[in-house]
Amino acid sequence: MGRPPCCDNGVGVKKGPWTPEEDIVLVSYIQQHGPGNWRSVPENTGLMRCSKSCRLRWTNYLRPGIKRGNFTPHEEGIIIHLQALLGNKWAAIASYLPQRTDNDIKNYWNTHLKKKVKRLQQPAADSFQTPPSNAVTSPNYYSPTSSSSHHHNLQGLQQPMNSSYPSNTTCTASAPSNNSEAATAVSNLFQAWTMRPSPVATTANCMITMQDFQEEHDAAASMVCKDDQVVMTGDVSRSSALEMVVAPVMGASTTATFSLLEDWLLEDMPGQAMDGLMGISGGCCADPIMF
DNA sequence: AAGAACAACAACCGCCAGCTT
DNA sequence: CAAGCTGGCGGTTGTTGTTCT
Numbered sequence: 001m002g003r004p005p006c007c008d009n010g011v012g013v014k015k016g017p018w019t020p021e022e023d024i025v026l027v028s029y030i031q032q033h034g035p036g037n038w039r040s041v042p043e044n045t046g047l048m049r050c051s052k053s054c055r056l057r058w059t060n061y062l063r064p065g066i067k068r069g070n071f072t073p074h075e076e077g078i079i080i081h082l083q084a085l086l087g088n089k090w091a092a093i094a095s096y097l098p099q100r101t102d103n104d105i106k107n108y109w110n111t112h113l114k115k116k117v118k119r120l121q122q123p124a125a126d127s128f129q130t131p132p133s134n135a136v137t138s139p140n141y142y143s144p145t146s147s148s149s150h151h152h153n154l155q156g157l158q159q160p161m162n163s164s165y166p167s168n169t170t171c172t173a174s175a176p177s178n179n180s181e182a183a184t185a186v187s188n189l190f191q192a193w194t195m196r197p198s199p200v201a202t203t204a205n206c207m208i209t210m211q212d213f214q215e216e217h218d219a220a221a222s223m224v225c226k227d228d229q230v231v232m233t234g235d236v237s238r239s240s241a242l243e244m245v246v247a248p249v250m251g252a253s254t255t256a257t258f259s260l261l262e263d264w265l266l267e268d269m270p271g272q273a274m275d276g277l278m279g280i281s282g283g284c285c286a287d288p289i290m291f
Numbered sequence: 292a293a294g295a296a297c298a299a300c301a302a303c304c305g306c307c308a309g310c311t312t
Numbered sequence: 313c314a315a316g317c318t319g320g321c322g323g324t325t326g327t328t329g330t331t332c333t
Contacts (some may be wrong), residue, residue, distance in 0.1 A: 017301070039318070055319070056302070091321060106322075107300055
């Protein structure tokens with residue numbers, strides 16, 4: 001089957017950077033007709049661009065609400081974690097950062113974060129690249145580059161988030177029975193974390209970079225955010241690290257957790273990280289969609 | 292000051308899934 | 313059911329700006 005490229009005719013189709021004039025034409029057309037039916041955009045506007053180019057220009061650059069410029073440490077953290085969980089599913093990752101486009105995130109990953117993460121993971125590089133021999137069959141193994149896992153994670157991403165968690169919820173835990181459940185749970189965690197209007201999300205002092213935390217990590221294993229201050233406290237196990245992540249989702253505290261999870265995920269190879277996630281034995285949350 | 296090397300980012304390309312005919 | 317069309321996605325390339333030598 002297959003289909004020819006939408007711009008296959010080539011003749012008269014302009015390529016390369018968009019001019020301000022073209023932008024104006026495109027924006028004014030979309031303001032009148034709304035986005036969509038991209039096929040008709042070049043025809044109706046006289047733009048010598050293919051429909052695909054128009055759509056990309058709109059979604060990646062002209063669309064209202066797009067945030068440009070430097071990524072905050074908070075955004076960095078989200079991208080790093082979601083990339084570890086989902087792989088290069090930029091559209092899915094972008095859905096957690098509505099102000100950023102998938103193209104932006106992809107570029108930022110390729111130019112900044114990939115190197116950064118690689119640098120931080122260097123000591124564990126060997127083990128990172130060699131999944132356990134039973135990786136394919138093991139229900140507890142998660143590969144960040146596995147396409148099947150991606151599908152599972154996307155299913156999780158698409159699930160609506162249960163938005164209300166009472167702060168005094170009784171916490172019981174049962175491990176997810178498969179990768180999909182784990183991925184869903186983690187995806188929901190991230191979604192809740194990123195969406196909630198909490199002090200952690202809005203307090204600059206809580207936006208701690210991974211480097212910041214890792215510099216401190218030798219001295220103190222946990223990091224708690226109270227009011228506007230980040231407080232390093234005593235030892236923290238992997239399971240309690242996750243509890244710290246879950247707690248604010250539950251609305252129970254203002255524990256600053258993202259950098260903890262960052263550290264927790266990046267410190268180990270992904271399989272172990274997911275094992276740790278799935279092997280939580282301490283109580284954390286009761287909602288059935290979580291664990 | 293000039294050229295080379297590198298980094299950042301916008302845009303393109305090819306493939307795919309889903310829908311329509 | 314097959315073929316065609318559209319929108320969407322991820323990988324890659326090209327261009328521009330910046331830093332280094």
